Amino acid sequence: MPIKNLHIVDDDRIYRKTTASLLRRADLAINITSFEDGIDAIEYIEANACSVESLPDVILLDINMSFMDGWEFVRQFSTIKSKLAKVPTIFMVSSSTLESDRSRVAKLHDVRGYLLKPVRLDDFRTAFKLVLAPPQ
Amino acid sequence: MGYVKQAAKPAAKGLDFRQVVHKSLDLICLHELDGTYIYLNPSIYRMTGWRPEDLIGKNPYQYFHPEDLERIRAESHVKVVAGDTQTMSEFRFRCADGQYIWLETLTQPLFREGEALPYQLYTTSRNISRRINLHNKLQTQQHVWEEASKMGRIGSWEVDVQTGKLHWSKMVFEIHGLDPTAGPVTNVDRAVSFFPGEARTIILEKIAACMERGIPYDVRLPFVNAQGDELYVRAIGKPRKQNGQIVKIYGVFQDVTSEFQLNRELETANRRLTIQRDQLMDFNHIIAHNLRAPIASLSVINQMIQDIETKEDLVQYQQMLSELAETMKITVDDLLDIVKIRHSEARELADVSFPLILEKVLRLLKPQITQQKAAIESDFSVLEQIHYSVPFLESIFLNLLSNALKYAHPDRKAIIKIRSYREQGKPCLLVSDNGIGIDLERNGHKVFKLYKTFHRHKRGKGFGLFLIKNQIEAMGGSIQVESVVNQGTTFKIVFTI
Numbered sequence: 001m002p003i004k005n006l007h008i009v010d011d012d013r014i015y016r017k018t019t020a021s022l023l024r025r026a027d028l029a030i031n032i033t034s035f036e037d038g039i040d041a042i043e044y045i046e047a048n049a050c051s052v053e054s055l056p057d058v059i060l061l062d063i064n065m066s067f068m069d070g071w072e073f074v075r076q077f078s079t080i081k082s083k084l085a086k087v088p089t090i091f092m093v094s095s096s097t098l099e100s101d102r103s104r105v106a107k108l109h110d111v112r113g114y115l116l117k118p119v120r121l122d123d124f125r126t127a128f129k130l131v132l133a134p135p136q
Numbered sequence: 137m138g139y140v141k142q143a144a145k146p147a148a149k150g151l152d153f154r155q156v157v158h159k160s161l162d163l164i165c166l167h168e169l170d171g172t173y174i175y176l177n178p179s180i181y182r183m184t185g186w187r188p189e190d191l192i193g194k195n196p197y198q199y200f201h202p203e204d205l206e207r208i209r210a211e212s213h214v215k216v217v218a219g220d221t222q223t224m225s226e227f228r229f230r231c232a233d234g235q236y237i238w239l240e241t242l243t244q245p246l247f248r249e250g251e252a253l254p255y256q257l258y259t260t261s262r263n264i265s266r267r268i269n270l271h272n273k274l275q276t277q278q279h280v281w282e283e284a285s286k287m288g289r290i291g292s293w294e295v296d297v298q299t300g301k302l303h304w305s306k307m308v309f310e311i312h313g314l315d316p317t318a319g320p321v322t323n324v325d326r327a328v329s330f331f332p333g334e335a336r337t338i339i340l341e342k343i344a345a346c347m348e349r350g351i352p353y354d355v356r357l358p359f360v361n362a363q364g365d366e367l368y369v370r371a372i373g374k375p376r377k378q379n380g381q382i383v384k385i386y387g388v389f390q391d392v393t394s395e396f397q398l399n400r401e402l403e404t405a406n407r408r409l410t411i412q413r414d415q416l417m418d419f420n421h422i423i424a425h426n427l428r429a430p431i432a433s434l435s436v437i438n439q440m441i442q443d444i445e446t447k448e449d450l451v452q453y454q455q456m457l458s459e460l461a462e463t464m465k466i467t468v469d470d471l472l473d474i475v476k477i478r479h480s481e482a483r484e485l486a487d488v489s490f491p492l493i494l495e496k497v498l499r500l501l502k503p504q505i506t507q508q509k510a511a512i513e514s515d516f517s518v519l520e521q522i523h524y525s526v527p528f529l530e531s532i533f534l535n536l537l538s539n540a541l542k543y544a545h546p547d548r549k550a551i552i553k554i555r556s557y558r559e560q561g562k563p564c565l566l567v568s569d570n571g572i573g574i575d576l577e578r579n580g581h582k583v584f585k586l587y588k589t590f591h592r593h594k595r596g597k598g599f600g601l602f603l604i605k606n607q608i609e610a611m612g613g614s615i616q617v618e619s620v621v622n623q624g625t626t627f628k629i630v631f632t633i
Contacts, residue, residue, distance in 0.1 A: 012429055012430075012433065013459075014430075014433045014437070014456045014459060014460060015429070015432075015433050015436075017456070018433060018436045018437060018440060018456070019436075021440070022436065022440065037592075039592055063425070064425040064426070064429075064587075066587055066588055066589045066595060066598055067589050067590070067591075067592055067595065069582075072578065094424075094425065095424060095425055095428035095429035095431070095432045096421075096424035096425050096428065097424055097428065098420060098421070098424045101424070117428070117429060117432035117433075118432035118433070118435045118436045118439075119436075
């Protein structure tokens with residue numbers, strides 16, 4: 001089963017394009033929306049807080065963005081989460097192999113997992129299975 | 137027992153000299169002229185463990201300490217035998233158990249009537265071992281204290297609150313760079329004049345609080361002694377009370393210059409290490425995020441090219457590849473610029489004039505300034521030039537001013553103020569604007585990081601502040617930022633810490 005609404009939040013244009021086309025080709029997602037900074041993504045969610053149809057099911061969130069980075073996005077997301085008609089599942093996606101980044105992600109309750117760039121199709125498949133299965 | 141017979145004569149008048157001598161706590165002896173014992177009273181047993189009969193007929197020289205023999209002969213024996221009235225001497229005497237005790241002995245000649253030279257000698261002795269031991273102990277302690285005082289450069293002092301009488305130990309004079317024979321500095325004003333500036337106020341307050349309210353103090357302060365040596369001293373003072381009244385202030389005075397210098401070197405090294413660690417972490421971060429990301433994209437594109445379907449797809453991927461190459465080139469070039477800072481010739485020092493650098497930078501920024509109708513106000517009157525790297529100072533001015541122009545407030549005329557001054561002797565620069573400001577609560581930790589921007593609709597590259605921070609730190613300085621959103625931003629640079 002593909003993900004219905006998927007958001008890619010990343011300031012890397014090429015990553016956004018390649019990821020979207022990769023996921024579409026593999027039928028892993030139906031509607032893919034891209035944002036180039038955390039601020040744009042959080043504003044979209046705030047604006048569509050009540051709409052189950054518009055809210056994403058999955059967010060692929062970059063850590064390192066120039067204006068609002070992934071950390072700040074998660075912080076703001078956590079404060080508005082309770083008002084959302086549907087709570088999206090967030091995956092942090094980063095090229096960082098730093099242990100400090102990994103362990104920081106592990107401490108975030110609202111982040112489901114950490115995907116290291118380049119993300120293979122199999123990695124996406126495994127991650128999305130988590131979304132479809134109810135959390136333990 | 138000739139002496140007793142001699143002494144018996146006056147006893148006829150009712151005076152029993154025999155008993156007096158016998159019972160005296162002092163050791164009383166009669167000697168031949170060569171010293172041989174003729175008589176000893178019973179005190180000899182209490183003092184030495186010898187019985188009188190052990191020693192009678194023996195020569196005392198057998199019992200003197202070898203080191204004292206010649207001194208006794210020269211200073212006492214010879215003189216008394218020659219008829220000098222009496223001598224006093226101190227020497228060691230061997231007891232029955234082999235141990236030595238110290239005796240203080242008065243030796244006097246005895247004369248027969250009408251004769252010029254003595255026929256016998258008479259001695260009275262006391263055991264002064266306790267006193268000598270105490271004296272030796274005291275001397276040892278004094279010696280140890282003096283050595284410690286020299287090694288630790290620590291002296292002691294005391295002042296009588298009523299009389300103002302002052303006592304200084306030798307080291308206190310030495311630290312002050314003064315001659316001890318001239319006596320301590322009794323005038324308080326003169327005494328505190330060795331403490332420069334703020335330190336003088338502090339020591340005066342401490343001394344007053346100690347004298348008036350009995351509050352002890354322990355301070356480390358800069359100090360310039362009479363020779364002009366710049367030192368750091370530790371001054372400790374305590375009150376001594378008598379019947380609830382403060383009668384004396386006493387304490388120690390220590391030269392802690394070397395300790396202070398070591399500490400300062402340690403602090404500098406520590407600060408340098410902290411900066412280097414932070415820079416390394418920055419680099420780690422840049423490599424993990426900014427360099428690894430395009431490489432990850434490369435590998436994804438490579439994979440996608442393999443199952444390509446149309447010509448358009450191929451063209452699209454080729455475009456992506458050249459875009460990636462450009463991104464990586466820019467990042468690597470930026471990084472190289474930063475790495476070069478540490479090793480470049482740009483760090484060479486010269487006397488740089490603030491007005492000249494500003495003039496040059498303003499020429500470069502003229503189009504923006506004209507367009508914005510910005511006002512630039514500078515004040516370099518206190519500090520007109522510094523010894524610094526010319527290209528770095530240009531870079532600092534250029535980046536701070538172009539930022540101030542770029543992030544000017546749209547509703548008002550941009551006013552940028554630049555001021556140089558000294559703070560605690562260190563050259564500083566303030567650059568402030570009345571622009572849109574930075575939300576430091578949200579971005580404070582990112583202001584000087586690479587590729588971070590703080591204004592949503594006016595994105596910079598995020599390189600300038602990262603660059604100048606690295607330049608400033610490479611020169612041993614620091615940069616700080618203060619900002620209020622919609623009011624303005626001020627950068628403060630301390631050029632050398």
